[in-house]
Amino acid sequence: MKIVYLDEPTYLPEDWRRRFAELGDFEVFHDRPDSDTAAARLSCADAAVVEWTRLDAALLAEVTRLRYITLVTSSFDMVDLFAAKARGITVAHCPDYSCQAVAEHTFALLLAVSRRLLAADIAVRQGASHLYRPFLGRQLSGLTLGLLGTGRIATAVARIAVAFGMRVIGTNRTGTAAPGITLVSLKDLLRSSDVLSLHLPLTPATVQILTAERLATLRPTAVLVNTCRGTLIDQAALVGMLEYGRLAGAALDDLADDDADRLRGLNNVVLSPGIAWYTDSARTANLAEIHHNLASYLAGRPENVLTAPVG
The missing domain is CATH 3.40.50.720 (NAD(P)-binding Rossmann-like Domain)
Known part of the structure; x- marks a missing residue:
């Protein structure tokens, strides 16, 4: 199972990186990719963690292989949920941490x-x-x-x-x-x-x-x-x-x-500059919720799902 963290983690200490690596082949990218680069990265993965990148219909149309995305955020306006569903990609978010x-x-x-x-x-x-x-x-x-x-x-x-x-x-x-x-x-x-x-x-x-x-x-x-x-x-x-x-x-x-x-x-x-969520406790709880989302998907019981694959 190939899992990518697509784009510049705000917070990912080494102990948490190791915990994510226990779930599969885990690769982290420390930049904010353009659409072509994002599509290429997602096409090489089975599951992805996404923090910053806007996943519109045009980008998702270029993505192959990928079947699961967990957003880092509770908000989900950055993803075209209809396009994701049409592509057979399940999308989850993190509603509780903050x-x-x-x-x-x-x-x-x-x-x-x-x-x-x-x-x-x-x-x-x-x-x-x-x-x-x-x-x-x-x-x-x-x-x-x-x-x-x-x-x-x-x-x-x-x-x-x-x-x-x-x-x-x-x-x-x-x-x-x-x-x-x-x-x-x-x-x-x-x-x-x-x-x-x-x-x-x-x-x-x-x-x-x-x-x-x-x-x-x-x-x-x-x-x-x-x-x-x-x-x-x-x-x-x-x-x-x-x-x-x-x-x-x-x-x-x-x-x-x-x-x-x-x-x-x-x-x-x-x-304030979008920091309402950003506390010491919430950023750790965020990682725990992301990890839980991935683990539940891998166990065949995905939680916090926003869309499910067509069919």
Whole structure:
């Protein structure tokens, strides 16, 4: 069984490399290949671990031999799942490893923007002490946290929110109950939330799910937090609302391309570079989940599967 790690592992210490090698002939590539190189590597393998490379229909059409992919991530928008299924390639992802890490980062971002921590830090470094007026914060206790999406990460966010004394509401497509979350309609979620936090995968159905019209229904005092893909939001509309005081603030772990430079220049925005998942515990749990995915596939009982081969 030939297994390749296709592209530049963020974290793969030697002891874990040896554990993966016990599953088969394991080869690791420490770069980010172009499409032709990626297709060639995948065509020489039975199974692959993929972290960075976008696997679109054109690339997958060139791949032979490969029958299994496990993504390093919980997100899966980087793979054309229909094309993978048509090629007979099973695709799995890692949905569990970062739930607590992302939930904690949600509150790191929220507290940073609601208490103006970045500006306060700069002020102290410039010599300020006991400077109050510019840094009036908003207390979380008693506020309503709205969760757009109520899956694993959202429920972890809800647990933390309750400890802060927040009321937690949420919405999902199916009306499925979620622990610690009172389900409401999307319309009521947007109108009632003091803090709106996004917890959705990026799919064709969720691209810009927060349209300009929906953003306009948020309270002017509300804060938007997004630890998912930036493309879930109409970013140009968001920038306009933040610039003109129609929204109090935003805290974002990923940006879309639209008006990104304008967004970076706003002082009511806190940004992080896609690190919501990245903790000491989560990166080790990630390797364990990848290993589990591969082992379960080799045992004939694949888990965390997003697609199955045709037939």
